[in-house]
Amino acid sequence: MPTDSRKPVVIIGAGIGGLSAAIRLAAAGRRVVMLEQNPAAGGKMSQIVQDGFRWDTGPSVITMRHVFEDLFAAAGRRLDDYLTLLPVDPLTRYFFPDGTRIDATRDLARMAEQIAAIDERDVEGYLDFLEYAARLHRITGPVFIYNQPPTLRSFLGVPPTDMVRVDPWLTMDQAIRRRVRSPQMRQLLGRFATYVGASPYQAPATLSVIAHVELTGGVWYPAGGIYQIAAAMQRLAIELGVEIRTDAPVAGIDVTGGRATGVLTAAGERIDAAAVVANVDVATVYDRLLPSAVGSARRASLRRLETSCSGFVLLLGVEGEHPQLAHHNIFFAQDYRAEFDDIFRRGVPPDTPTVYVAITSKSDPSHAPPGHENWFVLVNAPALGPRFDWTQQSDAYRGRVLDMLAGFGLDVRDRIRSQVTLTPQEIQQMTGAWRGALYGISSNQALNAFRRPHNRCADVCGLYFAGGTTHPGGGVPMVTLSGKVAAELVLNDS
């Protein structure tokens, strides 16, 4: 049934997927109202300013610049007029327990030199891996990333010769092992699985496309901080006439005769909608926003499916400067496999975690007082479950993370001048993420790309999904694409 284009499209949630959908819909001439429960837009892309420090609280690595350029171009604008995206080099500085250090870079000569110092044979292997990851991107991108959700038909459209070349039966770790030998390079390349909250020992080899977009395409830092991406999208949306209401939680979606006809705000207002786009985690939509009689089978199956991992975040205002650190840094745990066993099999945070530290004051000195740095510290953690209680154990776990850094010669315990801790519980409360999972259902199983909820709700006409828990998946560029997919569906159905 076509949607009534005189009424607004109502978007629940002003995360990146919601903003992206809003921009595309408004650019196509539709009236759009966005309702955001928090005081500011951005969702997981948020910021905190405290004691002279400024931190991004969510994403810190931005790839696939072209996705943002396309979004602004769709509205007749130039990205560069809204946002200054600066290349980051090194992409990431990797520290290994044996003292090895690798500055991952797009500069192949510099990369080859560093790899050769570990194992000369891995130089060829690394180049082979890059070629392989680029091939995966070429073959799988049109089916799994850049277009409408995959169907059996689009999947079968991939030529059989290409199908074989994506190694559908291998895990990411197995595909990497076939190419590089050193434990350091295996760990470095396997880490890209965590960009979608997955384990390299379980995730399909096709996820190596993530390595391609970063190691070949590069990493971008928006001048002023990652939050500038949300701010730029919000500015463009407002220019296009989108009405963004903050501090406006939605309590429910009105479903009449199998169709989404409007939303009910927590303040008791009913807003009529031609269509509803939910930027909220799909599992949360089924759990809290849809009437209980609607979609009970899917609600049950979403509850059953394994989720991606969550994260434990420490925002630290650190006294002193650390020239040995870059903008992005990784401190690897010795036993990487044990880390993922803890997260996905035992349901507890890693006993010995790999620790990520991003320091935007390296690129933007105004983000910390002189002589200080703003550390964003992130550790992979399981989604909320019965085996770990963050309300009781977060202080002790914070201690483990700081001990781990101290083991790498970075003992900042006496030099923390300001701090904020974000557990999976807080991430759930702040963004509506189901069980605090950062990227929706798990990517550990190859078939989950087909199980991910479609951007057009299968149970309610006129309800669409944009965001990291729907196609094409999590991560800032992907959710920006999900907004495009949702907007196209709304417009096609009108």
Ligand SMILES: Cc1cc2nc3c(=O)[nH]c(=O)nc-3n(C[C@H](O)[C@H](O)[C@H](O)COP(=O)(O)OP(=O)(O)OC[C@H]3O[C@@H](n4cnc5c(N)ncnc54)[C@H](O)[C@@H]3O)c2cc1C
């Ligand atoms: C700690 C952390 C690190 C990350 N690192 C990276 C990274 O380095 N690179 C990367 O690309 N990605 C990263 N991500 C993932 C990335 O942030 C997300 O994939 C992306 O921002 C999610 O966008 P989204 O559109 O799905 O919406 P979300 O950000 O989930 O936003 C949903 C919005 O809906 C609102 N909402 C929920 N319920 C309601 C309601 N009932 N009424 C009204 N509003 C509601 C929420 O308040 C929120 O604003 C990270 C995420 C986290 C948390």
